[in-house]
Amino acid sequence: MSHQSPIIGTSPIRKEGRAKVLGEAQYIDDLSLPGMWFGATVRSAVARGTIRSITFGEEINWDAYCIVRPADIPGENTIVHLTKDHPCLADGMVNHPEEPILLIAHPDKIALLAALKAVHIEYDELPGVFTIEESEAAVENNDAARIIWPGSDAGGTANCFRQYLMYSGTAEETEDGIAAAFEAADFIIEGEYATGAQEQLYIENNGVIAECFRDATGNIESVCVRGSMQCPYYLVHALTLVFNLPEEKCRVIQTETGGAFGGKEDFPSVIGSHAALLAMKCGHPVKITYDRAEDMAATTKRHPSRTRHRTAVSKDGKLLAGTIDFAIDGGAYATLSPVVLSRGTIHAPGPYKWPFIRVRGKAMATNLPPHGAFRGFGAPQSIFGIERHMDKIAKTIGLTPEELRRRNFLTTGDTTATGQLLSDPVDMQHMLTRALNEAGYHEKLARFAESNKGSAIKRGVGFAAFMHGAGFTGSGEARLNSVVYLDALPDGRAQILVSSTEFGQGTQTILCQVGAQALGIAYEDVIFHQPDTKFVPNSGPTVASRTAMIVGKLIERAGKKMLETLRAAGLSEHHSSDEFKACVKSYLAEHGTLRSSVRYEPPTKIFWDDQLYRGDAYPGYAWAVYVAEVAVDLNTYMATVTRFDALQEVGKVIHPVLAKGQIEGGVAQGIGYAIYEKCMWKDGRMMNNQMTNYIMPTSADLPPIHIHFEEVPCIHGPEGAKGIGELPMDGPAPAILNAIENATGIAFNTIPVLPEDIFERLTSLGHPHGGSEDFNLTVDRDTRVEEVTA
């Protein structure tokens, strides 16, 4: 390959692909260290209570086991995220089912099972709260017995981890504007929308292997954890506190990771600390891998949510003002909930122009296992609310869903609800036109309206329009202060060193493409260093759709910087890959090493105010319109998606095949979120923690998914690329429920919608089982409409 042909925008074979198709890729459970023991976790059987006693059954020879208790922790008993409320091991008090209490290790995996059964724990149970509403009620009623989280030095109040109040202008001017708009409005439309928890369901469960090293006097010198994870430096940070060691003594190595989706963002800090504690105590390397049931019951899931909208609208379909109350269920500890809440709050107003808007966000504590990161990170929840609500408004005031959106879309030069000026071109009108055309929307609307008559299969189409911010929210990127290295190797190739991880989304491949293009060399001549904190700098966590855009841009800059050095050393202006290699070799012969190190520089034009919650929330947004076509069978009460079209504007597409795969995979998860995947809870415990009864879509369940891209390069990403990882999770659920309403006339405002929900709504409307009569009632239990008469 010559340097002239572009590499970005082509689809080279993924870097680690060959090892994967050969079955040679080494995931954590495929690895073993000499003398390695196995670890397991003794977990709480109750949701909330104090631990009265722990007894060890006499049938077990406990001398052969290693047991770690809170008192064994050399540093702080905490898993640190934003605050230190989350213990590494429960000490005296438990706050959710499956909370870790003790750790046990043994050389034989099988021997652990009997030991786990032989630990008997007695509790004095305390009352728990299990929903957002119960948690709120405890606060409102001053019910001290049900205040399950007291507040922390990092903010938050009783039962509430964090609150945000976001105004489209100054508080006073916005409140006045809202009051006046609600006075003058032709319609005031309210709605409540709810989403359930969702399991990430990566096919590889969480797992790690830890080692602990001591010096000659027996003091702990360092720890090393390798495993399945997204964010090696998060785990480094957790280990520094648990072991009271400096950063450079806590080494973390990411191994091949079999899916993550956010589920391996914060959780590896827990399992990684646990394994390291066992390794410290037993003096052997220790592996902990969860089985599916433990992984599902005990690890993080997507936050359940509730969004309440109240909107003032004119009769010609202009949004005049709105208030949005967005609440998420954070589970028992704060973990990442404040940040999830932040993204959800900022995305709640959708891609629309609001003269006046107020969004209140709050993350409530409950006695469920802590909820955590999952692709979309709060945005799918609040976008579900606004995109269902827009269809509601349209229906109420007598416009089509399309026309209502067209009259309110944000466009170039507008400001968003946080006051961010959209200076890059935004054309949602065109996006909507194209998406509806690609999907054959108008033709189908007409056709289905006819064919549904007298049919037991009701078909419908619906869509959702949305935007998704790439990168950390607000001042997050400036705080992360990411660094990347690009090394020239003795054989003349270049090597990327970052803590950004591959877990299927294509990190290695796209970063190597960016590096190759910047250096003007072949893709094959750029390689990727395994994320090992002993060698790679902290390029930030692999989350928030930030890798392509933020880390990619850093690699691009590092490439240009290296090229400058080599040009000064004689590399010609239009070099070939071979000339590059030759130049590197002679440079290294003279200087020994060549490393190009680049640090994030916040764009001077980007400003964010954490106090007022205003400013440039994200460096760039991806824009999208997704269209779903559904069939609802009135005999089986099953809703299925029969076709899906996803159009998105993502800057520059770096690798078309990987990008399509990302979007398709996200859409599939979104379809699961909407109509298949339900977490069933009983007193805070997940009851269906098996693949047998938690149903994710199979190859037979999914429709053809058609992916379409628009490219409008963004200056903040390499060659104009923006993030795409989370985007596809946002649109499917509202698009599908809008389509179900189009098909049946029934508005479902809670996901997931399972056959029993459809059955329940149909029968409550007096629908005879298995009938096929026309069915065009508009029934919406959760929405209140006021027609304002002047």
Added chain:
Amino acid sequence: MTSITFTINGTTKTIDVPPMKRLLDVLREDLHLTGTKEGCGEGECGACAVLLDGELVNSCLVPALQAEGAKLCTIEGVSTEGRLHPIQQCFLEKGGAQCGICTPGMILATQHLLDKYPNPTMEQIQEGLAGNLCRCTGYMRIFEAVQAAATITDPELAGTSR
């Protein structure tokens, strides 16, 4: 302990194992063939799929005993001397493997499918792979890979599953 003899990826082996040990564990622990993965341990995900006498089975549900006298093929037996099988090549080119954890099982399921239906319809592909869960891809790139593999006939590589 029972002595069990079977042919695995063309080689005959005799091993002593507890008769009810899961075939999955025999492969991974006793034979160090870690290409076969565990996703659920209850027959739902297909990550542990292997071919047993040409049939696709979930090795987490198969007791070692049942492998007595059988011909087994795992992902390690799909390629020949480092040369990718057309199915593997197509998964690679079409983006059928993302995180890769479902890929070994998915490739064996594809091999089984193409043995049965050399020119499968979309419905046959969807049904044929329905026992293999993939959380990353949404299956579309996998379908493309299967369709592409079906068009390649390579006599040198044909019948490796038998």
